[in-house]
Amino acid sequence: MTYLWIAIAVLLGAASLLGMARLVVGPTILDRALSVDVLLASAIAGIGAWAAFHRDPTVLPVLLVLSLLGFVGSISISRFVARKQRDKAESHERSGTP
Template sequence: MTVAAIAVAALLTAAGALTLIRIVRGPSTLDRIVATEVLLAITASAIAAEAAFTRDPTSLPVLVVLAILGFTGSVAVSRFITREKP
């Protein structure tokens, strides 16, 4: 299990780092939203993996909130962007 935990942690860290590069580079706001969504999914995966490896379900409710919040954020921002132009 320790090997799997290290592998998952390494993979998710790499994925998060790549996503961060995209958030910094942009170029448009929409690119950044998409990348932020991916980062959120990766964060959620990391929290779920942590709960699995320690067999400790304390942090699971956080995931419920994340699942809903990420959606609200993207919808709000893309709505705002389409309306920005007259």
Template sequence: MIFVIIIAGAMFAAGALCAVYRIIRGPSILDRALAADVLLAIAICALGAEMALTRHTDTLVVMLVLALFAVVGSISIARYMAGQDAS
């Protein structure tokens, strides 16, 4: 089981680092909003994986709240983005 923890943790971390790279480099603000969304999805998956591997349910509510409110940031960025905002 320790093998699974190491491999899955490395893959979650690599995906999150790729998303952070896109947040830093992203040519437009939409790329950044999308990469922040991906980072949040990976964080939710990592929380769930940690709960499943250690058999506790303490952060289940955190997952619920994140799934509920993840939508707010990206939608407000996309909705109020003016036409001339290139970056």
């Protein structure tokens, strides 16, 4: 059981580190949004693994809130980027630049 915990910790830690690297380096807002989703998924997986091993159902509401937060955040950012690109395209059309 200890080896399994070590493997889970290493994999989730690696995913978190790669997500943090993409958050710092990522040139676009979509790269940063994706990295926040990776960090959130890592946290959800870690909490879920802990709950499964300890057979503790009290953290299920926390998992539900985190998953809803990730979903709503992703949708909000994608709508923001889509609106920004649409406004940019409309301004190019009005100015006559390709």
